[in-house]
Amino acid sequence: MTGKCPFSLEEEFEKFSSYSMTPDEAHDLIERARTECPVPYSRELGGFHVFMNYEDVRNGLLDFQTYASGPSVLRPYSEDMPVFPPSSFDPPEHGPWRKIFTGGVNVRTPGRIEPLVRADTIELIESFVEKGECDLHLDLAELIPMKAIFHVLGLEPELHDTLRKMNVELLAAVGEPEKFMELWVPFAEFGWKAVEKKKADPQDDYLSVLADADIDGRPLTPEEVGACVISLLTAGHGTTTAALTNLFYEVLRRPELKQRLIDNPEDIPLAVDEGLRLHHPFLGLYRMATKDVEVHGKTIKKGESVYMAWEAANRDPAVTENPLDFNIDRSGFQSLAWGLGKHSCVGRMTALMEQRVVMEELLARVPDIELTAPEKVKWDFHGAETQGFLELPARFTARPRRDS
C-alpha cells in the first residue's frame, strides 16, 4: 500500500464525512480506497485523515502518545465546546477521570442491573404483545438503554423521558457549538443537582460515586460533575439503542438464524458481537496527531485530525473472510467495536448484557416475530457520528397480555 491516491479518489474523499453522506456512500468510498488510497484526506469538519484498515486503526488506537484523544474525539471541534470526561483526556490526566467512571460502571454492574433490565424488557414487550405488531426501534431499542443507564446512575424513572430527549437533542447539535452549549448548561446543572441529592442517601450507583469523587485530592466542580453525568448518558444510550436495532434487523430477517437462537439462547452473545462488528453505532471517532508521523508514505502533520474508522476496520478483508456477511460463527480476530487500549469502552459488559437480555426475552415471548418491511430500512447518520435507522416495524401472532 502507498499513500499515492488516484486523483479521482482523492477528490471524492475531500467531501467524506458523516454530515455530508450516508453510511452506504461512506462505505462504498472506503471499499474503493482500501488498497490504493489507505490514508485519504477529507476537507470536511475542519479537515481530517482517515484510517480504515484494521492494522492502521488498531495501531492508532493503541498509540495514544501519537494520536491524542484531547481536546475532543468529535469533529467539528470548537474551543467553546465543553470537555467530555474521560474521552477527551489523555494520559496521565485520563487515568483519574477514568477511575471515576469505572467506580460506577464495572464488572459488578451487569449482575447488579440485569434483573432490572429484564423486568423493564418484559414490561415493554407486554405493552405491545396483544397488538400483534410493534416498532422494534421505538418500542424497545430506544427505551431499554436509557432505562438501563438510569439503573446504573441510580436515578428515578420519572425523569426517563425528559433525559432521553435532552440526550438525543444534545448529540444532534454537535455540529452547532452555540446550540450545543444552550442544551449543555441545563443538562449539566441537572446532573450536578442529582448528585447533590444523592449525598443525603448514597447507594451502590454511579451518582453516589460522583458524590464522593475527587481528582488528585480536589473535589469536582459542579460543571465537572455535570459533565460526568452527561458523558455516561451520551456514551451509553444512543450506542446501545443503535446496536439493538441493528441486531434485530440482522437476526429477524434470517429465519434459520432466529430459530437457532430460540433453540440455543447461549448463542445470542455471538450474534451480538457480529452485529456490532458489521454495524457499529458510530463508524469511528477522531484523534489529533501530537507530532509529524508517516503512514503508508503519507505525512500526517502535528495538530492534524485522524478519523479512526473502526467499523471499516472490522470489515477489512485482510483480517476476516467475507466481511460483509453476517456470520455469527466468525472467529479468529479481535473486533474493534469496543475501541482498544486506554479508552476502550467502560460499559462493554453492561451493553452486552442489555442486548442479550432483550433478545432472550423477545424471542421467548414472540418467537414468530418477523420484520414487516426490511427492504425499507434506510441507514443514516444522526449527528455526532451516530448511525442507524429510526424505525423497524415488526409483526407476530397477537397474544393475551400477562399482567405482573
Ligand code: HEM
Ligand atoms: C453497544 C454499545 C456500546 C458501544 C458499541 C460502545 C463503544 C465504545 C467505543 C468504541 C469506545 C472507545 C471510544 C474511543 O476510543 O474514543 C467507548 C468508550 C466509552 N464507553 Fe462505550 N460503547 C457502548 C456502550 C456503552 C455503555 C452502555 C456505557 C456506560 C454505561 C459506555 C461507556 C463508555 C465510556 C465512559 C467510554 C469512554 C472511555 C474512555 O475514554 O476511557 N459505553 N465505547
